[in-house]
Amino acid sequence: LMILGCAVVSWAQAMQPLRMEKSIEMPDVQGRIDHLSIDVKGQRLFVSALGNNTLEVIDVKSGKRVKTISSLKEPQGVLYVPESDRIYVANGDDGSVRIFDGSSYAPLKRLDYGDDADNLRYDAGRKRIYVGYGSGGLGEIDDEGNKVTDIKLDAHPESFQLEKDSPRIYVNLPKSRKIAVVDRDKHTIVATWKTDMAFANYPMALDESHHRLFVVTRVPARLLVFDTSNGKTIQKVPAVGDCDDVFYDKNRKRLYA
Template sequence: MESPSLPLSAALFLMLGAAARFGSAAGLELAATIPMPAVKGRIDHLAADVQGRRLFVAALGNNTVEVLDVERNRHVKSLAGFNEPQGVLYVPQTNRLYVANGNGGRVDILNAASLLPIKRIEELDDADNVRYDAARHTVIVGYGKGALRILQAGSGESAGDVRLEGHPEAFQLERKGPRVLINVPDARQIAVVDRGKQITVAAWNVPAARNFPMALDEEGRRLFVGARSPAVMLVYDADSGKVVAKAKIGADTDDLFFDAVRKRIYVICGAGRLDVFRQESPDRYIKEDSVKTAPRARTGLFVPEDEKLYVAAPAAGSSPARVLVYRVR
């Protein structure tokens, strides 16, 4: 029996659809997997030493920081002595590594060359995310039931605190402005802080619960926020604080990143997938792809200098903990 022929228009539609699916899938290519065989439990955030070709992984459940060589895609060293490390930050200007210990209530500062500790900053309960303010040469730590601690990057000495309405999760710093934009899920808000004056200047409502990850498109004046209940990405006008777009995402997100070159947003979801959105315009977003990763792989790091997206996958069953290395195109 002869196969029925499709009308030319329908055939072209299918071909274009297949090409679109292929093109979107080709936007992320799994280039390598770096095993961390001794690591057990939950994995939190990552930091990169771009020049040194190293990746630092906060293995929260293992109480270690893992050091990876991303040139050779291999595990180098496991640093012990931490207590639920959550946030990690590498500062190239001082060659220091900052590690925020959630259960230890402290931030450890390490010499990034020797990987030996040089200072411990106490009384920072539930120390979490860490960011570097290059303009002011300070390090900002989110901690406690609602505060940011500002540290001098060279000495580690305190330069002040900013009080918030709840524990801060992800936050982003403007490079060309004075503001810090902070997810405060307990208050269901985004706090806007003037880091020069060290005061909160605004609070934006979040129409969802458990808003953890955040990314900023400073040039386009858009802020991207991931929420878990419901699982949605919210897009804010970074000037007015109004929600201008939203999109459904996978469950249990803990990291998302904006790719300014390709106008994409990468949403890492603990449900075992990586959602990719394309920014058609500041207020319009199209889902390009949903890439399968690994169970409970909800954190990672986008390194634009290397055109790599790293996704941390905890040990599960016979599969060891590992970092999935995606090349972006």
Template sequence: MDKRFIVLIAVIVVTVASLAVLAGGNMFNVERIGNNSVDQNMTSTALQKIQVIPLSNVNGRIDHMDIDIAGGRLFIAELGNNSIDVIDLVKGKRIHSITGLDEPQGIVFVPESKKIYVANAGDGTVDIFNSDSYALVKTINLSSDADNMRYDSASKLVYVGYGNGALGLIDTATDNLVGSIKLDGHPESFQISHQLKPSIFVNVPGDDSIEVIDSQKLSMVSKISNTDSHYNYAMALDENDHRLFVVYRQPSQLSVIDIDSGKTITKLNVVGDADDIFYDNKNKQIYVTGGEGYLQVISQDGANTYHEVAKMPTANGARTSLFVPETGRLYLAVPAYFGQDAQIQVYEVHKIQ
């Protein structure tokens, strides 16, 4: 038989076999990440893991993060390790560690003053460091459990949740505590708006509510009570559509709330043990990360319409993250749990069509 004919037959057989496999449903590449598998064909167009940065000798829970965009540095609050790690994002490695802290939770980088603000749960302090030398500049003593932090670039204030119910205001020019807003319980995630009045929205799970704060009067003006869902920790904000995104842990649900009326528009099931949620205004997507081990993407089809478009397995306990809209990157903190290595996973985010 002519050799060219044999080669032709072989090519046809391979092609038919390939089509049969595709028809049989095995048309997706599956990558193993930790103990989970991910359907690459369904998720890679939205969430591409482009880098893994090891965090050697970091034990225990990892909490929140912030970024120095111009300097290409990531700051990580390592609560269980009593440390802050500084990561060079270009080199993909740690370049400095600040140790001897007391359960650091919240962290904020203020580029104008070149300072890093760290909220410590253990002793209720805020430590302020020079971001160039990493030297301690000042310590502010609060009552207890200093937690989530936000920097308001308009007012040049750092807000920090602490104690049995308060938001502290730190003037970044003087590094003095210049005010305090009383709340009805310990604050978890909160969002500050420049467009909406009143302008601060605070998750207060101990009070089973979302408290609405007037930033000018420094007082609560209204409250949105939780109904069928409880333990509201993570929160994000869509200022243009006046929508508040609140994640509850019991049950694991996302509530979309109309800020003007205080009413819940819709609810969606989300990953368990969620601790961070971000709204991507450019791509009209919401990102939720939870300790159950998933990174979830929810599409905003309209102000009142949402649906899940991707759910990528990550790692056990990987519940804290940071989305940076300026770079289109999402940083996910993976703790050293269940034999896995502590690391930062970096994802590139795109619109899911």
């Protein structure tokens, strides 16, 4: 696991690239890893080791693994919620979202979504957790770990991002070659934006203050920039192939893919 990787795609003015500070060994972890989540205050990194069926907990300061949560089923999405000190893990193989205590790592609850539970996001204002799952659904979970409702989609959701100042959720639907715009108050789709001849739109990042949505496609390897005020594509930039996540640094105005 590399901490502070180098920039893949830069945005705005040229700046010094990030440099790798350290690499962290995860002995005996087999297969690929998937998504990550950070506990900023506690300086812990949560790593979904999909191929190993484990969640690895890393102490960022010491650079050491401090805990392995096993017996998962292809863990994909992971989310740490500091307000409740809970860890949510979405499992692709059995479609479950498993909830763990953030201090003791004890299992607290399991929610079943049938198939392919994937990305997780937290709405701090509404105290809601969202999970993408199955052949087309966003599940809404309250801060007590209870199912609230489901938002139906026409294909499996990959990365999705939530606006803070509006009820909008932007959802990548690669099998439909589009982005769905969801109103999370009304629990319905309010718009769809096509990616046209760009396929496999998996990663997504959002710059809400400047009304920019960043979507990376794999075929061709391209960054698409959407204006969220009208849904129009305003820029296309070459990117890296097989991109699985993209992150926006608002201070440096950079994207990392």
